[in-house]
Amino acid sequence: MLIKYSDNPFKQVLGIAFYNKRNIFLFTTFSLIATLQYQFAEIFIFNPITLPVVPVTILGGALAIFLGFRNNSAYDRWWEARKIWGGIVNASRTFGVMICTFSSSYFSKGKVSDERVLTWRKELINRHIGWLYSLIKHLRKHNHWNDLEKYLSEEEIEQIKSVHNKPTQLLHKQSERLQEAYEANIIEDFRHMELANVIKEFYSLQGMAERIKGTIFPYYYNYFTGVFLWLFVICLPFSLAPEMGWGSIPMSIAISFVFTILEKSGAVTEDPFEGRAADTPISTITRNIEIDLLEMIKSETVPAPIEPKIGKFGVKYLD
Structure with a gap:
């Protein structure tokens, strides 16, 4: 999640120009040719x-829509996506409290x-933290799972390597262990049902996140937005040149830049789980949950919170 640009x-200007250098070059080329x-x-x-000017203005209006x-x-x-992970935070804390006080x-x-x-x-607390990190990997389509050995046994890691949806199977394992605890009288009937309801909520929240990840933005909106955008960018300087002369060059570059930045911001925000600067900071959220749960069981190895990262040109963001 982007916190702020450089002070x-x-x-700031150099970073914006660097990440949009191709488009700025094209805007400048079209403007120079037309003028x-x-x-x-x-x-x-x-x-x-x-x-x-009028047809180009109408095209710009349609593009804005x-x-x-x-x-x-x-x-x-x-x-x-942010609300889903907020729900995971709340449900995880509830789960941790119930595990520690119900048993x-x-x-x-x-x-x-x-x-x-x-x-x-x-x-159960460790397996839940393993579920959180496996859900991140599942949403980001990572293929390496060996770094979960801190919270999962070697047997469990080998088991989930062969299944399609690894977070789902970890929740299933949690349900099995709850049933075994009920049969061993570690928890009684009512508390078992309450914990089962929290597992059900985790399934629901995971499904919501998978729905966002698996639902592709309608292709025709992406395609025709791109077509209209570049048609507008090409036509704009040819309509401004007779009206503004040499002044049409900076003006057409500025207008084209505004429209392309709007298009780019929408494209980046469509998939909020990729770990980019503009995405939902699910790694940071997971670390905060991890800290809360480990402190509940009085673990001696509690990690530190994830600090904001500093990217190119002084951009500060959370992963």
Whole structure:
């Protein structure tokens, strides 16, 4: 998630120019061609290519409608992703509290030791943290899973390598362990049902995130927005040159830049799980949940929060 650009205005301008250098070059080329051929038409005795302002203005209006729809829809996807992970935060904390307070050797009347209860708590908390990190990998389509050994056993890691949806199978394993704890009288009936409801909520939140990841933005909006955008960018300087002369060059570059930045912002925001500077910071959110849960079980190895990253040209963002 982008926090802010550099505090240095020079770095801000330089960064924006660097990441849009191709488009700026094309805008400048089109503007120079349109203006030069108009200015030197009398000298070389040929009719310059010009376009009336009204059709180009109408095209710009239609383009603005397409861009507005796309950007609103893309922001809705980004905001829904943030709400989903906010729900995962709340449900994870609830799950951790329930695991630590609902389980007890009391229900077994001495048949289950306190050490076994503590071991069970740590196992479920660790597996839940493993689920969080596996969900990130699942959404980002990572193929390496060996770095989960901190929270999952070697047997579990080998098991999930062969399944299609790894986070789903980890939740299934959690449900099995809850059932075993109920049968061993570590938790009683009502508390077992409450914990099962939290697992159900995790399934629901995971499905919502998968829906965003798996739903491709309608192709025709992307395609025709791009077609209209570049048609407008090419036509614009040929309509401004007769009206503004040499002033049409900076003006057409500026107008074209505004429209392309709007198009680019919508394209970047469409998929909020890729780990880019503009995406939902699911790695940072997961680390915060990890810290909360490990502190609940009084773990001795609690990681530090993820600090904001500094990218090129001083951009500050969270992963």
